[in-house]
Amino acid sequence: MYPQFRSPCPVASALDLVGDKWSLVVLRTIFAGRHRYNELAGVAEKISTNILADRLARLEGYGLITKRAYQHNPERFEYHLTQRGADFLPVLQQLAIWAREHIPDRWSLPGWFAEGTARQFYPEPGSEGAALNPRAG
Amino acid sequence: MYPQFRSPCPVASALDLVGDKWSLVVLRTIFAGRHRYNELAGVAEKISTNILADRLARLEGYGLITKRAYQHNPERFEYHLTQRGADFLPVLQQLAIWAREHIPDRWSLPGWFAEGTARQFYPEPGSEGAALNPRAG
DNA sequence: AAGGTCACTTGCAATATGAAAGTTGAGAGG
DNA sequence: CCTCTCAACTTTCATATTGCAAGTGACCTT
Numbered sequence: 001m002y003p004q005f006r007s008p009c010p011v012a013s014a015l016d017l018v019g020d021k022w023s024l025v026v027l028r029t030i031f032a033g034r035h036r037y038n039e040l041a042g043v044a045e046k047i048s049t050n051i052l053a054d055r056l057a058r059l060e061g062y063g064l065i066t067k068r069a070y071q072h073n074p075e076r077f078e079y080h081l082t083q084r085g086a087d088f089l090p091v092l093q094q095l096a097i098w099a100r101e102h103i104p105d106r107w108s109l110p111g112w113f114a115e116g117t118a119r120q121f122y123p124e125p126g127s128e129g130a131a132l133n134p135r136a137g
Numbered sequence: 138m139y140p141q142f143r144s145p146c147p148v149a150s151a152l153d154l155v156g157d158k159w160s161l162v163v164l165r166t167i168f169a170g171r172h173r174y175n176e177l178a179g180v181a182e183k184i185s186t187n188i189l190a191d192r193l194a195r196l197e198g199y200g201l202i203t204k205r206a207y208q209h210n211p212e213r214f215e216y217h218l219t220q221r222g223a224d225f226l227p228v229l230q231q232l233a234i235w236a237r238e239h240i241p242d243r244w245s246l247p248g249w250f251a252e253g254t255a256r257q258f259y260p261e262p263g264s265e266g267a268a269l270n271p272r273a274g
Numbered sequence: 275a276a277g278g279t280c281a282c283t284t285g286c287a288a289t290a291t292g293a294a295a296g297t298t299g300a301g302a303g304g
Numbered sequence: 305c306c307t308c309t310c311a312a313c314t315t316t317c318a319t320a321t322t323g324c325a326a327g328t329g330a331c332c333t334t
Contacts, residue, residue: 002240006182010236010243011165011229017240019158021322028148037281045143048323053282063239074331076280084239090231092148098228099147102200102221103139103154106147158291174312185292190313211300213311276334283328290321297314304307 035078086122172215223259
């Protein structure tokens with residue numbers, strides 16, 4: 001499930017999983033309520049589709065997201081956060097707080113993101129989670 | 138000072154600065170009290186020196202660290218966190234918390250790291266900061 | 275049957291990373 | 305003076321990752 005780690009350092013190990021240019025951007029997009037491939041491919045940052053497919057497969061392999069069919073004929077999939085993936089929310093929140101303080105002219109943080117908790121994004125949107133999910137509201 | 142950003146998203150923008158395999162590992166090492174090139178080059182993760190030199194230059198360019206001579210004849214340098222760099226502590230803390238929860242057999246978090254605040258690592262070790270700095274204690 | 279959409283996959287050029295060796299400036303030892 | 309060492313990079317070159325564009329196949333609509 002996990003790759004070879006550079007060291008047993010927690011910081012370095014977490015980066016062995018998501019320390020690239022796109023993984024956390026993909027996670028952020030799923031937090032934002034975009035669960036389908038074409039929604040994920042349409043982000044403002046213009047991720048190319050080979051990278052997107054690769055990152056989705058990796059994040060699924062690391063247990064951060066799940067892929068499940070939401071219809072058959074044709075079979076279509078949605079990517080959702082696992083608890084492990086949802087627990088990345090504090091990391092993204094702190095990254096965003098840092099950026100808001102130190103890089104000018106960034107987007108402001110929506111309330112569902114700034115005040116959200118990991119639990120609201122797991123297990124499934126629909127019960128408590130849906131209330132703060134931008135696409136369910 | 139800053140590069141071209143992929144988008145105005147704070148998360149994506151922060152990753153445009155440090156979203157690679159090594160930048161945050163270098164920052165972590167400086168938080169851990171290693172300030173000199175050979176100390177930074179000697180980390181457990183075996184960073185190669187060309188990458189280290191490049192990341193130090195980039196982090197300095199982004200204003201996250203400063204390079205200053207600590208002696209002359211021969212001139213030798215130390216790298217220290219700026220406030221901007223010290224403010225990355227919460228990001229590293231959350232990354233480490235995630236890894237401790239979700240990846241087995243990682244190092245435990247030293248108290249100076251887990252309970253530290255950004256302010257303790259800035260402006261200079263020596264007054265309040267030195268108290269929690271692992272190499273000063 | 276023709277055309278369209280979706281979810282990828284492939285090919286290939288451009289860029290980044292990694293390992294190892296080389297360079298520069300200065301002090302130390304003989 | 306000549307070599308040796310050390311710190312702090314720099315260079316070289318092989319490998320790996322990323323990016324762009326085009327292609328593929330399953331299924332659906334007309």
